[in-house]
Amino acid sequence: MSDLEEHAFMPIKITARSTDKPHEIAADLVVIGVWTQSAAKKSKGAYAAADAALGGALGKLAAHEEFTGKAEQQLSFPTSGKLPATTVIVLGLGGRDLNAAGAIRSFAARASRCANAEKAKTVVVAVPDGWETKVRTLVEGFELGAYRFAKYLTGDRKPKSEIVAVTFTAEKRFLPDAKKQIDLGQIIGHGVNVARDLSNEPPNVIYPKTLADAAVHEGKKHGFKVVVFDEKEIEKRGMHLIHAVGRGSTHGPRLVHLSYTPSKKAKKRLVFVGKGITFDTGGISIKPAQGMGEMKHDMSGAANMVGLMVAVAALKPQVEVHALMACAENMPDGNAYRPGDIWGSLDGKTVEIINTDAEGRLVLADALAYGAALEPDMMVDNATLTGACVVALGTTWSAFYATNEDTRGKFAAALKQSGEQMWHMPLVDEYKEQLKSECADLKHTGERWGGSITAGLFLKEFIGKTKNWVHCDIAGPASTERPYAWHARGATGHGVLTFLALVERSAK
Ligand code: BES
Ligand code: MN
Ligand code: ZN
Secondary structure, eight states, rough: OOOOOOOOOOOOOOEEEEOOOOOGGGSSEEEEEEOOHHHOOOOHHHHHHHHHHHHHHHHHHHHHHOOOTTTOOOEEEETTTSSSSSSEEEOOOOOOTOSSHEEEEEEHHHHHHHHHHOOOSEEEEEEEEEEOHHHHHHHHHHHHHHHOOOOTOOGGGOOOOOOOOEEESSSOOOOHHHHHHHHHHHHHHHHHHHHHHHSSTTTTTTTHHHHHHHHHHHHHHHEEEEEEEEEHHHHHHOOOHHHHHTTSSOOOOOOOOOOOOEESSSSSSSEEEEEEEEEEEOOOOOSSSSTGGGGGGGGGHHHHHHHHHHHHHHHSSSSSEEEEEEEEEOOEEEOOSTOOEEEETTTTTOOOOOOTTTOOHHHHHHHHHHTTTOOOOEEEEEEEHHHHHHHHHHHOOOEEEESSSHHHHHHHHHHHHHHHOOOOOOOOOOOGGOOOOOOEEEEEEHHHHHHHHHHHHHTTTTOHHHHHOOEEOTTTTTTTOOTTTTOSSSEEETHHHHHHHHHHHHOO
């Protein structure tokens, strides 16, 4: 199990069809979404139609199970041959105000999760009134909900069935560009799933070189440029901080530069940066054993860069996009960097090392300085950076910081479009005091309190002349221990959807 071989990726065949009788379509499973309002009425809609076709049995079951269409409620009905489908599942959607992208995506994800659980190959998803205009988001959700990381399971543990085809139905007409929306949704869903796959790989398989190889592979397949700087090149170019963090590992560090240039003149140039610590032991300041395995996800920011570019290369926006992956493995070793060390950086500033477990901000510092030299209109980094951020916001929200109001507004607009959960936090100037060092230009960590903020302030020292910068601390939601929204257990790809929305909005 040492090769990073690719998954057999069989795209799901997705169609959209207008009908008021979705239960008449031949499929293994029919999933019907209902608002509480329409669940109460029972006179119209896909739910009522299926109930009528079953002689009222669905309604009886609903009454018995006290199903009223509340969010998270679910009704499963085996049709015993009374309908073409083996099973009808009704999913509660709650009140009708849930129009956010996240709610729509989550509904479709619930449907594909049900399909996997039922081992259904063919699925019909009856979309509630009003959501027939949101085909792209529905398709994203279906693709993301269907995701599982099962490549290392064998025998009985191997999933027995894959979803082959899904038909989305609605009573109202789908928009004329539904086919295009389906394609977009699949591309985007695939991009996020590529990021998840890389992050879910174990750390004996994914280390800086193999992560770079994966980027090269995806670049060839999807048509974006990939340049890899190895250990020697990193040192030669003066990226001493990435080099320092990588010293303790037998797997040397890499800086990977992915790029996409549109055929017509670009409207904007965006630079994204991702933290790529393929495993974070903490180094000499070693972490406790409990839960250390989760630190295989410490390269989620870098994995997001690959996923993002896969989608960008397919969307072909009129925007120049660069994505940088700062990759190293943080290990304790006779050659490892230590607390007390002073290292230079690409930016020129010297840094006093305080705690080798604060390695993320070091590799990012050099990558940000490299990104700044590309003179972007906006630079956005994402990193599983601090436990402090998880304490502040919990495991399902990340933090973002911005250098000015305009940039903050643009990023917030992208967030609204994506439906991802990120909260704005302040770059508190007065805490900069904490990063003063006696013997170098900067200390690399501050006090315990406000740890996510001081990490952001440290990074800000390396963005050079970049005016519009956003820093995302994704330590919480980059991975999850339990499935929620459109995520399975493990890596989520949190961030990709928002970055993509930002790219799309920059093309306008
Ligand atoms: N990768 C960790 C942060 C992290 C914690 C990610 C929990 C995901 C879940 C990071 O490299 C780290 O170790 N940060 C330290 C910084 C501290 C030493 C200043 C932390 O947060 O404890
Ligand atoms: Mn660390
Ligand atoms: Zn880390």
